[in-house]
Amino acid sequence: MTNDGPVEHGYPHLETVRAAVTALYRRLSYDTVRTFATSVPPVDVAFHDTDDLYPGAQRVARELVRHFRLPDARMIVGFREMRYAASVELAAGPEYFIELNDRFRTHRRDIGAALAHEVMHVYLHRLGLSFPGTRDNEILTDTATTYLGAGWLLLDAYREDASSSQKLGYLTPEEFGYVLAKRSLVFGEDPATWFTSAQAYTAYTRGMARAREDGRQPPLAAAGWAGRRRYARDRRRAQDRAVARVSADSAPYAFTPDGRGPLRVSFPCPTCHQRIRVPVRGPVRARCGLCRTVLECDT
Numbered sequence: 001m002t003n004d005g006p007v008e009h010g011y012p013h014l015e016t017v018r019a020a021v022t023a024l025y026r027r028l029s030y031d032t033v034r035t036f037a038t039s040v041p042p043v044d045v046a047f048h049d050t051d052d053l054y055p056g057a058q059r060v061a062r063e064l065v066r067h068f069r070l071p072d073a074r075m076i077v078g079f080r081e082m083r084y085a086a087s088v089e090l091a092a093g094p095e096y097f098i099e100l101n102d103r104f105r106t107h108r109r110d111i112g113a114a115l116a117h118e119v120m121h122v123y124l125h126r127l128g129l130s131f132p133g134t135r136d137n138e139i140l141t142d143t144a145t146t147y148l149g150a151g152w153l154l155l156d157a158y159r160e161d162a163s164s165s166q167k168l169g170y171l172t173p174e175e176f177g178y179v180l181a182k183r184s185l186v187f188g189e190d191p192a193t194w195f196t197s198a199q200a201y202t203a204y205t206r207g208m209a210r211a212r213e214d215g216r217q218p219p220l221a222a223a224g225w226a227g228r229r230r231y232a233r234d235r236r237r238a239q240d241r242a243v244a245r246v247s248a249d250s251a252p253y254a255f256t257p258d259g260r261g262p263l264r265v266s267f268p269c270p271t272c273h274q275r276i277r278v279p280v281r282g283p284v285r286a287r288c289g290l291c292r293t294v295l296e297c298d299t
Contacts, residue, residue, distance in 0.1 A: 007167050018273040020143035025272045025290045027129045037187045039149035040067040045112035064119040088118040090125045113153040120145040138170040146179040152191040155200045177207020214270040221296040
């Protein structure tokens with residue numbers, strides 16, 4: 001939790017975020033991911049300063065448990081002084097003890113954001129899904145929370161001005177915006193009207209711009225002129241070196257020979273980021289086997 005300190009911006013964790021989205025689809029399956037098409041609504045996790053602290057926190061925790069479909073999990077919420085925003089004891093269950101930073105006693109509207117991250121820890125623990133290392137595992141947790149419909153709360157907790165700042169989670173504001181945008185493009189749900197923080201809305205729009213770029217990378221047919229020109233140059237190089245794999249520097253695609261068959265190109269799916277491999281033969285329609293996205297390509 002950044003509390004009146006510098007807030008990191010940009011996309012320093014983007015590759016881990018993309019790997020987390022791929023891992024979610026692989027572990028949950030396309031059908032299960034689709035069951036989270038509706039985000040947790042603001043009314044269900046609203047927390048007013050006039051609400052009783054402990055009953056209110058328990059109510060919000062129950063709503064998040066319901067949203068993530070953990071009916072046999074019971075969250076017991078307490079408060080204490082700590083460095084981080086919150087922590088959860090990942091025991092066998094069904095009871096899980098969540099401790100929130102004492103700061104939330106007076107910043108109650110962000111309790112839902114802190115609880116969303118901790119309840120997701122429980123969800124991933126039960127799935128047996130984790131990344132090695134604390135940093136990457138926390139990025140996985142932030143990404144899963146956001147992609148499965150509760151991470152807009154984490155982004156909305158971001159506020160920054162000339163004299164103070166607050167941000168929850170390990171992702172930057174723009175990375176939260178990127179994952180939210182990815183979710184919006186898949187489910188057609190726009191969270192923009194839920195933001196109470198102007199800075200959160202700005203981060204979301206920036207993340208949306210970055211997310212749309214994923215769908216404009218060659219060999220996708222929607223790629224821009226510059227990308228198509230570079231792709232054609234790299235394709236010629238690959239055809240001239242038909243016996244070896246050719247990767248273009250800083251480009252997401254790579255060419256590989258296929259015995260006596262046509263040259264093939266591999267590239268990440270713009271939805272789930274699993275790599276797709278198709279023949280190099282002009283216009284091709286590809287379907288991602290993981291997230292079922294149909295892609296128009298010009299290889």
